[in-house]
Amino acid sequence: MSLAEAREKRNELKKQIINKEYAKESGADTFKAIFKEWIKTKSKISDKQLFWINRRFETLLLPKFENIRIKDISRKDIINALSVLLVDEKQETAKKVLGALNSFYKFALLHEYVEHNIIADIDKNTLIGKQNVRHYAYFKDEKELKNLITAIKGYFGDNRVRVCALFMLYTAVRGENARFATWDEIDFKNSVWKIPANKMKNGKSHEVFLSESVKNMLLKYKQNLPLQSELVFPSVKSNIRPISDNTVRSMLRNLGFNNDMITPHxxxxxxxxxxxxxxxxxxxxxxxxxxxxxxxxxxxxxxxxNHAKNLKQRAVLMQWWSDLLDGLS
Known part of the structure; x- marks a missing residue:
């Protein structure tokens, strides 16, 4: 190496040292600061995925680690943060949080904020253990179903929760799809609710036939909404967030249906x-x-x-289901 090359290399290394010292002084290597950089790289994922990543970091991780330098966070700290999920038997959520953290630490490692990805050292199976398959409780006969519909229709709480529960029951969609539904997805003229692929669990767009009964219920409900929102079922507290799954669950509990009897799913x-x-x-x-x-x-x-989707046959089936529920109530 020539003397000129050596001097150039020296100056380059000096700059790196200065930049790292500045990062430490300015708090650029804190958990929160790195999270803000990392989340910007997630622009290509779906809105739903982005929402849940932000949600899990904001509620579970940032309150504990936001102002701590990432190098000072240990595996034990991460495990302690996840313990609240394991106590509540939310193993699936814990696995998803670990997956997001692994991606986050890979980013930190790439940009030399850490020297090692500590998440890679956490064995999921050892931490979380074997998950027991739990089947969702549901009703199997008309008498039970009739009692459920009558109770929901007679619910005196917020109308958003009542209509959302009925909408889920009549359309047989996943609760997440119903709660995140927007008005622009619903085609009243052609009696179809078009759910985009990025909102579906299987990553494929889905069409749901809407019976006259369901359309009339939605139109009447829309006229009486106290707040304008893109969401069909906005939260009671904010019109830019949907009502939560726990809101519908709580309504069922208040109506006398416990988890062993029926759940929204x-x-x-x-x-x-x-x-x-x-x-x-x-x-x-x-x-x-x-x-x-x-x-x-x-x-x-x-x-x-099945790529043809059999929309006509599905419309016939969903109309039959709607008529059955109307007859029971």
Missing amino acids: GFRATFSTIAHERLDEHKQSSDVIELCLAHVEKNKVKDAY
């Missing part, structure tokens, strides 16, 4: 069970029922044939 199981038991009534196949539930077809050849 159990509405889908109720639809599936009754629809499968009465194939001779609605004349639609099991495949059509699964398409209404937006279940992924594991058989790739069969999935290719």
